[in-house]
Amino acid sequence: MNRTLHVDLGERSYPIHIGAGALNGLDAQNRRCLIVTNDTIAPLYLPRVLEALPDAAVCELPDGESFKTLDTAGRILDQLADGGFHRDSLIIALGGGVIGDIAGFAASVYHRGIDFIQIPTTLLAMVDSSVGGKTGVNHQAGKNLIGAFHQPVQVIADLDLLATLPPREYAAGLAEVVKYAALGDLQLLDWLESRVAELRSRDTDVLTEVVYRCCLAKAKIVAADEREQGQRALLNLGHTFGHAIETASGYGTLLHGEAVAIGMVMAADLSCRLGWASAEEVARLRSLLSALSLPTSPPPIPPDEFIALMQRDKKVLNNRLRLVLLRPLGHAVISADVPLDTLRESLDAAA
Numbered sequence: 001m002n003r004t005l006h007v008d009l010g011e012r013s014y015p016i017h018i019g020a021g022a023l024n025g026l027d028a029q030n031r032r033c034l035i036v037t038n039d040t041i042a043p044l045y046l047p048r049v050l051e052a053l054p055d056a057a058v059c060e061l062p063d064g065e066s067f068k069t070l071d072t073a074g075r076i077l078d079q080l081a082d083g084g085f086h087r088d089s090l091i092i093a094l095g096g097g098v099i100g101d102i103a104g105f106a107a108s109v110y111h112r113g114i115d116f117i118q119i120p121t122t123l124l125a126m127v128d129s130s131v132g133g134k135t136g137v138n139h140q141a142g143k144n145l146i147g148a149f150h151q152p153v154q155v156i157a158d159l160d161l162l163a164t165l166p167p168r169e170y171a172a173g174l175a176e177v178v179k180y181a182a183l184g185d186l187q188l189l190d191w192l193e194s195r196v197a198e199l200r201s202r203d204t205d206v207l208t209e210v211v212y213r214c215c216l217a218k219a220k221i222v223a224a225d226e227r228e229q230g231q232r233a234l235l236n237l238g239h240t241f242g243h244a245i246e247t248a249s250g251y252g253t254l255l256h257g258e259a260v261a262i263g264m265v266m267a268a269d270l271s272c273r274l275g276w277a278s279a280e281e282v283a284r285l286r287s288l289l290s291a292l293s294l295p296t297s298p299p300p301i302p303p304d305e306f307i308a309l310m311q312r313d314k315k316v317l318n319n320r321l322r323l324v325l326l327r328p329l330g331h332a333v334i335s336a337d338v339p340l341d342t343l344r345e346s347l348d349a350a351a
Protein backbone atom coordinates (compact mmCIF):
# COMPACT_ATOMS: atom_id res chain seq x y z
CA MET A 1 0.00 0.00 0.00
CA ASN A 2 1.35 3.44 -0.92
CA ARG A 3 1.84 6.06 1.77
CA THR A 4 2.35 9.81 1.85
CA LEU A 5 3.78 11.96 4.58
CA HIS A 6 4.47 15.67 4.88
CA VAL A 7 7.62 17.43 5.94
CA ASP A 8 6.29 20.32 7.95
CA LEU A 9 8.38 23.41 7.25
CA GLY A 10 5.82 26.19 6.87
CA GLU A 11 6.05 27.68 3.36
CA ARG A 12 8.69 25.12 2.47
CA SER A 13 6.55 22.07 3.43
CA TYR A 14 6.39 19.19 0.97
CA PRO A 15 4.97 15.70 0.52
CA ILE A 16 6.90 12.44 0.29
CA HIS A 17 5.06 9.80 -1.75
CA ILE A 18 6.22 6.28 -0.96
CA GLY A 19 5.35 2.93 -2.51
CA ALA A 20 5.64 0.55 -5.44
CA GLY A 21 4.56 2.46 -8.54
CA ALA A 22 4.63 5.87 -6.79
CA LEU A 23 6.33 7.27 -9.90
CA ASN A 24 3.02 6.97 -11.76
CA GLY A 25 1.88 10.03 -9.79
CA LEU A 26 4.66 12.25 -11.22
CA ASP A 27 3.13 15.48 -12.48
CA ALA A 28 5.11 18.61 -13.42
CA GLN A 29 1.93 20.66 -13.97
CA ASN A 30 3.05 21.72 -17.44
CA ARG A 31 6.18 23.40 -16.17
CA ARG A 32 9.43 23.25 -18.15
CA CYS A 33 11.57 20.49 -16.70
CA LEU A 34 15.19 19.45 -16.73
CA ILE A 35 15.73 15.86 -15.61
CA VAL A 36 19.16 15.36 -14.05
CA THR A 37 20.35 11.76 -13.94
CA ASN A 38 23.44 9.65 -14.62
CA ASP A 39 24.56 7.16 -17.24
CA THR A 40 23.77 4.12 -15.02
CA ILE A 41 20.24 5.17 -14.13
CA ALA A 42 19.22 6.69 -17.46
CA PRO A 43 18.96 3.39 -19.36
CA LEU A 44 17.00 1.86 -16.48
CA TYR A 45 14.49 4.52 -15.50
CA LEU A 46 14.65 7.59 -17.74
CA PRO A 47 12.10 6.16 -20.23
CA ARG A 48 9.55 5.83 -17.39
CA VAL A 49 10.05 9.43 -16.34
CA LEU A 50 9.93 10.66 -19.93
CA GLU A 51 6.62 8.85 -20.37
CA ALA A 52 5.17 11.20 -17.76
CA LEU A 53 7.13 14.24 -18.98
CA PRO A 54 7.62 13.82 -22.76
CA ASP A 55 8.81 17.41 -23.28
CA ALA A 56 11.42 17.43 -20.55
CA ALA A 57 15.07 18.12 -21.33
CA VAL A 58 17.66 15.71 -19.94
CA CYS A 59 21.07 16.31 -18.39
CA GLU A 60 22.89 12.98 -18.19
CA LEU A 61 25.98 13.08 -15.99
CA PRO A 62 28.75 10.53 -15.55
CA ASP A 63 28.17 8.18 -12.59
CA GLY A 64 30.19 8.52 -9.40
CA GLU A 65 30.97 10.50 -6.27
CA SER A 66 34.08 11.85 -8.04
CA PHE A 67 31.75 13.84 -10.31
CA LYS A 68 29.96 15.51 -7.39
CA THR A 69 31.81 18.74 -8.10
CA LEU A 70 31.25 22.39 -8.85
CA ASP A 71 32.24 21.67 -12.47
CA THR A 72 29.42 19.14 -12.81
CA ALA A 73 26.93 21.51 -11.17
CA GLY A 74 28.18 24.07 -13.70
CA ARG A 75 27.18 21.72 -16.53
CA ILE A 76 23.62 21.65 -15.21
CA LEU A 77 23.58 25.44 -14.81
CA ASP A 78 24.93 25.91 -18.36
CA GLN A 79 22.19 23.70 -19.74
CA LEU A 80 19.54 25.64 -17.81
CA ALA A 81 20.91 29.03 -18.91
CA ASP A 82 21.60 28.04 -22.54
CA GLY A 83 18.15 26.49 -22.76
CA GLY A 84 16.49 29.66 -21.47
CA PHE A 85 14.93 27.97 -18.44
CA HIS A 86 13.05 30.46 -16.28
CA ARG A 87 12.47 31.05 -12.61
CA ASP A 88 9.39 28.80 -12.66
CA SER A 89 11.14 25.83 -14.31
CA LEU A 90 11.58 22.58 -12.45
CA ILE A 91 14.56 20.29 -11.92
CA ILE A 92 13.86 16.58 -11.49
CA ALA A 93 16.66 14.71 -9.70
CA LEU A 94 16.52 11.06 -10.79
CA GLY A 95 19.20 9.09 -8.96
CA GLY A 96 20.93 8.31 -5.71
CA GLY A 97 22.34 10.75 -3.19
CA VAL A 98 25.03 12.00 -5.56
CA ILE A 99 22.53 13.10 -8.22
CA GLY A 100 20.13 14.45 -5.59
CA ASP A 101 22.86 16.54 -3.96
CA ILE A 102 24.22 18.03 -7.23
CA ALA A 103 20.84 18.63 -8.85
CA GLY A 104 19.47 20.13 -5.63
CA PHE A 105 22.49 22.41 -5.41
CA ALA A 106 22.02 23.59 -9.01
CA ALA A 107 18.34 24.22 -8.19
CA SER A 108 19.35 26.24 -5.11
CA VAL A 109 21.44 28.72 -7.07
CA TYR A 110 19.80 28.98 -10.49
CA HIS A 111 17.79 32.22 -10.51
CA ARG A 112 18.55 32.29 -6.74
CA GLY A 113 16.54 29.12 -6.28
CA ILE A 114 14.11 27.15 -8.44
CA ASP A 115 11.89 24.22 -7.51
CA PHE A 116 13.10 20.64 -7.68
CA ILE A 117 11.59 17.19 -7.24
CA GLN A 118 13.60 14.31 -5.81
CA ILE A 119 13.09 10.87 -7.33
CA PRO A 120 15.56 8.83 -5.24
CA THR A 121 16.71 5.54 -6.75
CA THR A 122 18.84 4.17 -3.89
CA LEU A 123 17.59 3.11 -0.47
CA LEU A 124 20.01 5.57 1.13
CA ALA A 125 18.57 8.42 -0.91
CA MET A 126 14.99 7.34 -0.09
CA VAL A 127 15.50 7.23 3.67
CA ASP A 128 18.06 9.98 4.04
CA SER A 129 19.55 12.27 1.41
CA SER A 130 16.40 13.16 -0.58
CA VAL A 131 14.67 14.46 2.54
CA GLY A 132 15.78 17.49 4.52
CA GLY A 133 17.10 19.94 1.97
CA LYS A 134 20.86 19.54 2.32
CA THR A 135 22.34 19.96 -1.15
CA GLY A 136 25.91 20.37 -2.22
CA VAL A 137 29.06 19.29 -3.98
CA ASN A 138 32.51 18.20 -2.85
CA HIS A 139 35.69 20.27 -3.01
CA GLN A 140 39.23 18.92 -2.88
CA ALA A 141 39.45 20.46 0.60
CA GLY A 142 36.43 18.56 1.89
CA LYS A 143 33.32 16.50 1.23
CA ASN A 144 30.10 18.51 0.83
CA LEU A 145 32.11 21.68 1.49
CA ILE A 146 30.07 23.78 -0.94
CA GLY A 147 26.33 23.64 -0.55
CA ALA A 148 23.04 25.17 0.44
CA PHE A 149 19.89 24.31 2.30
CA HIS A 150 17.20 24.03 -0.36
CA GLN A 151 14.12 21.87 0.20
CA PRO A 152 12.57 19.90 -2.67
CA VAL A 153 8.91 20.58 -3.51
CA GLN A 154 8.15 16.86 -3.58
CA VAL A 155 9.87 13.50 -3.04
CA ILE A 156 8.72 10.39 -4.89
CA ALA A 157 10.17 7.18 -3.45
CA ASP A 158 9.12 4.41 -5.84
CA LEU A 159 10.27 1.11 -4.34
CA ASP A 160 10.13 -0.67 -7.69
CA LEU A 161 13.27 1.26 -8.59
CA LEU A 162 15.27 -0.57 -5.93
CA ALA A 163 15.04 -3.88 -7.83
CA THR A 164 18.20 -3.08 -9.83
CA LEU A 165 20.27 -1.64 -6.99
CA PRO A 166 23.53 -3.63 -6.45
CA PRO A 167 23.44 -5.69 -3.21
CA ARG A 168 26.17 -3.73 -1.41
CA GLU A 169 24.46 -0.41 -2.20
CA TYR A 170 21.19 -1.83 -0.92
CA ALA A 171 22.79 -3.06 2.34
CA ALA A 172 24.47 0.35 2.77
CA GLY A 173 21.00 1.92 2.70
CA LEU A 174 19.85 -0.56 5.36
CA ALA A 175 22.63 0.74 7.63
CA GLU A 176 20.96 4.16 7.57
CA VAL A 177 17.63 2.48 8.34
CA VAL A 178 19.10 0.77 11.41
CA LYS A 179 20.59 4.15 12.36
CA TYR A 180 17.10 5.70 12.74
CA ALA A 181 16.06 2.82 14.99
CA ALA A 182 19.21 2.99 17.10
CA LEU A 183 19.05 6.74 17.57
CA GLY A 184 15.43 7.12 18.49
CA ASP A 185 12.99 4.30 17.86
CA LEU A 186 13.31 0.99 19.73
CA GLN A 187 9.97 -0.19 18.34
CA LEU A 188 11.42 0.18 14.86
CA LEU A 189 14.44 -1.84 15.98
CA ASP A 190 12.15 -4.67 17.24
CA TRP A 191 10.23 -4.54 13.99
CA LEU A 192 13.36 -4.63 11.81
CA GLU A 193 14.64 -7.63 13.76
CA SER A 194 11.38 -9.43 13.00
CA ARG A 195 11.55 -8.60 9.28
CA VAL A 196 15.12 -9.52 8.39
CA ALA A 197 14.08 -12.06 5.75
CA GLU A 198 11.75 -9.57 4.02
CA LEU A 199 14.40 -6.87 4.17
CA ARG A 200 16.95 -9.18 2.59
CA SER A 201 14.52 -10.11 -0.20
CA ARG A 202 13.53 -6.43 -0.80
CA ASP A 203 9.85 -7.06 -0.08
CA THR A 204 8.15 -3.88 -1.32
CA ASP A 205 5.45 -3.79 1.38
CA VAL A 206 8.05 -4.02 4.13
CA LEU A 207 10.21 -1.44 2.36
CA THR A 208 7.28 0.95 2.03
CA GLU A 209 6.87 0.77 5.79
CA VAL A 210 10.61 1.13 6.36
CA VAL A 211 10.96 4.19 4.11
CA TYR A 212 7.82 5.72 5.66
CA ARG A 213 9.07 5.29 9.22
CA CYS A 214 12.57 6.55 8.45
CA CYS A 215 11.28 9.59 6.53
CA LEU A 216 8.88 10.30 9.39
CA ALA A 217 11.79 10.26 11.84
CA LYS A 218 13.92 12.46 9.60
CA ALA A 219 11.02 14.82 8.85
CA LYS A 220 10.44 15.36 12.58
CA ILE A 221 14.07 16.12 13.26
CA VAL A 222 14.36 18.42 10.22
CA ALA A 223 11.13 20.25 11.15
CA ALA A 224 12.57 20.92 14.61
CA ASP A 225 16.05 21.88 13.41
CA GLU A 226 16.16 22.61 9.69
CA ARG A 227 19.68 24.10 9.69
CA GLU A 228 21.42 21.71 12.07
CA GLN A 229 21.82 24.03 15.04
CA GLY A 230 21.05 21.24 17.48
CA GLN A 231 19.24 17.92 17.36
CA ARG A 232 19.67 17.34 13.60
CA ALA A 233 23.24 16.38 14.53
CA LEU A 234 21.81 13.18 16.11
CA LEU A 235 21.43 11.91 12.54
CA ASN A 236 25.23 11.67 12.51
CA LEU A 237 25.21 8.59 14.78
CA GLY A 238 28.18 6.45 13.68
CA HIS A 239 29.41 9.10 11.25
CA THR A 240 32.46 10.50 13.09
CA PHE A 241 33.82 6.96 13.49
CA GLY A 242 32.62 6.17 9.97
CA HIS A 243 34.38 9.12 8.33
CA ALA A 244 37.64 8.19 10.07
CA ILE A 245 37.28 4.61 8.77
CA GLU A 246 36.49 5.81 5.25
CA THR A 247 39.54 8.07 5.20
CA ALA A 248 41.92 5.51 6.73
CA SER A 249 40.84 2.75 4.38
CA GLY A 250 40.88 5.03 1.33
CA TYR A 251 37.69 6.48 -0.13
CA GLY A 252 35.87 3.96 -2.25
CA THR A 253 37.07 0.87 -0.35
CA LEU A 254 34.05 0.87 1.95
CA LEU A 255 30.70 2.37 1.03
CA HIS A 256 29.57 5.19 3.29
CA GLY A 257 26.73 3.09 4.76
CA GLU A 258 29.16 0.23 5.49
CA ALA A 259 31.44 2.65 7.37
CA VAL A 260 28.41 4.01 9.25
CA ALA A 261 27.42 0.45 10.26
CA ILE A 262 30.87 -0.12 11.76
CA GLY A 263 30.79 3.38 13.27
CA MET A 264 27.46 2.71 14.99
CA VAL A 265 28.81 -0.42 16.65
CA MET A 266 31.88 1.54 17.78
CA ALA A 267 29.66 4.32 19.16
CA ALA A 268 27.60 1.68 20.98
CA ASP A 269 30.74 0.06 22.40
CA LEU A 270 31.99 3.43 23.67
CA SER A 271 28.55 4.14 25.17
CA CYS A 272 28.76 0.79 26.94
CA ARG A 273 32.20 1.63 28.39
CA LEU A 274 30.74 4.90 29.69
CA GLY A 275 28.00 2.90 31.42
CA TRP A 276 25.29 4.33 29.14
CA ALA A 277 24.39 1.22 27.14
CA SER A 278 24.59 -2.48 28.03
CA ALA A 279 26.81 -5.11 26.45
CA GLU A 280 23.59 -6.87 25.35
CA GLU A 281 22.53 -3.75 23.46
CA VAL A 282 25.87 -3.56 21.68
CA ALA A 283 25.54 -7.23 20.72
CA ARG A 284 21.96 -6.67 19.56
CA LEU A 285 22.96 -3.84 17.23
CA ARG A 286 25.91 -5.81 15.88
CA SER A 287 23.82 -8.89 15.18
CA LEU A 288 21.08 -6.98 13.33
CA LEU A 289 23.66 -5.25 11.12
CA SER A 290 25.42 -8.58 10.42
CA ALA A 291 22.10 -10.21 9.54
CA LEU A 292 21.64 -7.44 6.97
CA SER A 293 25.03 -8.26 5.38
CA LEU A 294 26.82 -5.25 6.84
CA PRO A 295 30.34 -5.18 8.31
CA THR A 296 30.57 -4.42 12.04
CA SER A 297 34.32 -4.32 12.77
CA PRO A 298 36.78 -1.71 11.53
CA PRO A 299 39.82 -2.52 9.41
CA PRO A 300 43.04 -2.37 11.47
CA ILE A 301 43.75 1.32 12.18
CA PRO A 302 46.20 2.35 14.97
CA PRO A 303 44.17 4.10 17.72
CA ASP A 304 46.29 7.29 17.57
CA GLU A 305 45.66 7.60 13.85
CA PHE A 306 41.98 6.89 14.42
CA ILE A 307 41.69 9.67 17.01
CA ALA A 308 43.56 12.14 14.78
CA LEU A 309 41.17 11.36 11.93
CA MET A 310 38.16 11.76 14.21
CA GLN A 311 39.45 15.16 15.29
CA ARG A 312 39.60 16.25 11.64
CA ASP A 313 35.90 15.57 11.27
CA LYS A 314 33.84 18.73 11.07
CA LYS A 315 31.93 17.79 14.22
CA VAL A 316 34.83 19.07 16.31
CA LEU A 317 33.87 22.25 18.20
CA ASN A 318 36.44 24.26 20.18
CA ASN A 319 38.90 21.41 19.86
CA ARG A 320 36.61 18.98 21.70
CA LEU A 321 35.38 15.84 20.10
CA ARG A 322 31.60 15.91 19.80
CA LEU A 323 30.26 12.41 19.44
CA VAL A 324 26.76 11.06 19.01
CA LEU A 325 26.44 8.22 21.50
CA LEU A 326 23.68 5.98 22.83
CA ARG A 327 22.19 6.54 26.26
CA PRO A 328 20.88 3.79 25.97
CA LEU A 329 20.21 2.02 22.63
CA GLY A 330 17.17 3.74 21.06
CA HIS A 331 18.11 7.15 22.48
CA ALA A 332 21.01 9.08 20.98
CA VAL A 333 22.69 11.97 22.76
CA ILE A 334 25.40 14.41 21.74
CA SER A 335 28.36 14.30 24.07
CA ALA A 336 31.11 16.90 23.97
CA ASP A 337 33.36 15.54 26.69
CA VAL A 338 34.13 11.87 26.23
CA PRO A 339 37.31 11.03 28.18
CA LEU A 340 40.05 10.30 25.65
CA ASP A 341 41.20 7.32 27.73
CA THR A 342 37.83 5.63 27.39
CA LEU A 343 37.79 6.33 23.66
CA ARG A 344 41.27 4.83 23.39
CA GLU A 345 40.19 1.72 25.35
CA SER A 346 37.29 1.28 22.97
CA LEU A 347 39.55 1.69 19.91
CA ASP A 348 42.11 -0.74 21.35
CA ALA A 349 39.37 -3.33 21.80
CA ALA A 350 38.14 -2.83 18.23
CA ALA A 351 41.63 -2.96 16.65
Ligand SMILES: NC(=O)c1ccc[n+]([C@@H]2O[C@H](COP(=O)([O-])OP(=O)(O)OC[C@H]3O[C@@H](n4cnc5c(N)ncnc54)[C@H](O)[C@@H]3O)[C@@H](O)[C@H]2O)c1
Nearest residue numbers: 040063096097098099121122124125128129134161164165
Ligand atom coordinates in the same frame (compact mmCIF):
# COMPACT_ATOMS: atom_id res chain seq x y z
N1 LIG B 1 21.91 15.55 1.35
C1 LIG B 1 21.95 14.76 2.39
O1 LIG B 1 21.28 14.98 3.42
C2 LIG B 1 22.77 13.52 2.31
C3 LIG B 1 22.65 12.53 3.29
C4 LIG B 1 23.39 11.36 3.16
C5 LIG B 1 24.23 11.19 2.07
N2 LIG B 1 24.33 12.19 1.13
C6 LIG B 1 25.19 12.02 -0.06
O2 LIG B 1 24.65 10.96 -0.82
C7 LIG B 1 25.70 10.41 -1.60
C8 LIG B 1 25.60 8.90 -1.55
O3 LIG B 1 24.37 8.53 -2.09
P1 LIG B 1 24.07 7.04 -2.56
O4 LIG B 1 24.50 6.11 -1.52
O5 LIG B 1 22.68 7.02 -3.03
O6 LIG B 1 25.13 6.82 -3.74
P2 LIG B 1 25.07 7.09 -5.32
O7 LIG B 1 24.19 8.19 -5.66
O8 LIG B 1 26.50 7.19 -5.76
O9 LIG B 1 24.47 5.73 -5.87
C9 LIG B 1 25.19 4.53 -5.68
C10 LIG B 1 25.42 3.77 -6.99
O10 LIG B 1 24.20 3.09 -7.34
C11 LIG B 1 23.81 3.45 -8.66
N3 LIG B 1 22.35 3.41 -8.66
C12 LIG B 1 21.53 4.31 -8.08
N4 LIG B 1 20.27 3.89 -8.15
C13 LIG B 1 20.29 2.71 -8.81
C14 LIG B 1 19.28 1.78 -9.18
N5 LIG B 1 18.00 1.96 -8.83
N6 LIG B 1 19.65 0.69 -9.87
C15 LIG B 1 20.97 0.47 -10.16
N7 LIG B 1 21.96 1.29 -9.81
C16 LIG B 1 21.61 2.40 -9.15
C17 LIG B 1 24.40 4.81 -8.87
O11 LIG B 1 24.52 5.12 -10.25
C18 LIG B 1 25.75 4.64 -8.18
O12 LIG B 1 26.65 3.96 -9.01
C19 LIG B 1 27.00 10.97 -1.06
O13 LIG B 1 27.49 11.93 -1.95
C20 LIG B 1 26.59 11.63 0.25
O14 LIG B 1 27.39 12.75 0.55
C21 LIG B 1 23.61 13.33 1.23
